[in-house]
Amino acid sequence: QQPVQSPQAVILREGEDAVINCSSSKALYSVHWYRQKHGEAPVFLMILLKGGEQKGHDKISASFNEKKQQSSLYLTASQLSYSGTYFCGTGSSNTGKLIFGQGTTLQVKP
């Protein structure tokens, strides 16, 4: 089953913050985050492994709560380049199988 992302869409002004949530009904080994711009392939942002870690690069970070089977992606001081569709992907087994959510569309306006 696909993980559930919320919200489905968000519109921001440059400099504002956003949080995208991802939850699964299955136990998770890992959570991936990807961003897809219109007409392009999804691009990897980060992976979080079970253990409740938090990761980040630049102004984008994420957390993973393995007990709650949830992850959140934090975008701070958003830039125009952050616009796109964000997908979380969940790894529930040790085979490398990766299931994605339905996506969250983020639009950053000047």
Next chain:
Amino acid sequence: DVKVTQSSRYLVKRTGEKVFLECVQDMDHENMFWYRQDPGLGLRLIYFSYDVKMKEKGDIPEGYSVSREKKERFSLILESASTNQTSMYLCASSRTGGAGNTEAFFGQGTRLTVV
């Protein structure tokens, strides 16, 4: 540079035709995936392969089959194309690192239209 290449960007086929979508990766990855992308439904896994000749069904395998005879190549087959298979198809690959914890690389996608 890492590369996942899908054979066609755009494809138009007739209902009932047998359709082959090809994907090749040059990174010696063990894992390969076929996803279908539709608006509002995200990326839905059709099939996953973790080794040559090994495959696992995803969430929506009905109407599709796959073939992986060589490590670098993963083919998606629509046995008898139908209009509800009109969609964007994305191939991806990743290295085995245990527990799905390695980065996946995506191809540019094939926009398939079945008429």
